[in-house]
Amino acid sequence: KAGVTQTPRYLIKTRGQQVTLSCSPISGHRSVSWYQQTPGQGLQFLFEYFSETQRNKGNFPGRFSGRQFSNSRSEMNVSTLELGDSALYLCASTPDRNTEAFFGQGTRLTVV
């Protein structure tokens, strides 16, 4: 069974641009969550999607958005990029309630 796949692995963008990151969950997993990891803030929850609906949301500005498609693949978008958005963005998929989250390798975004 293939693991969680995130693309691209690395991205460099300039301030003010927007970016879209992609996550393909493990087959059969319907819940997809996104996290931002920075050295200063640790692992911060962005949002969680289930059956194309956002069910949980973290404390991030509206520049951060996401969506989930009918095949459970998810994308997250960050508009008007700021230097502070530089981070490792991790996606995780879950098969059921209260079970472990399976993580992708992450997308490392650098904003210059």
Added chain:
Amino acid sequence: GEDVEQSLFLSVREGDSSVINCTYTDSSSTYLYWYKQEPGAGLQLLTYIFSNMDMKQDQRLTVLLNKKDKHLSLRIADTQTGDSAIYFCAEIPEDTGGFKTIFGAGTRLFVKA
């Protein structure tokens, strides 16, 4: 509230035991988890404990849970240089529908040869 706290750094000598501590606030979580993150990689589940257990042992790993104090610890026996990584404590509060994992900031374990 949702908050998981961990100390940020731990340094041990190879062969010693490592103990990583964590406190959490939401007592509704059915399971509590320990994840490991090696450099340049995503997180991998290391072990977990059911909330009605006090202890779980899995080879070199021992998880202790004090539900009254909301304290969780991970002990790694005979720590090896390959154990150097960031360790995250995590819970899944029931009031988030059981799908939102709350992580601590992570404890960076340094193992000195």
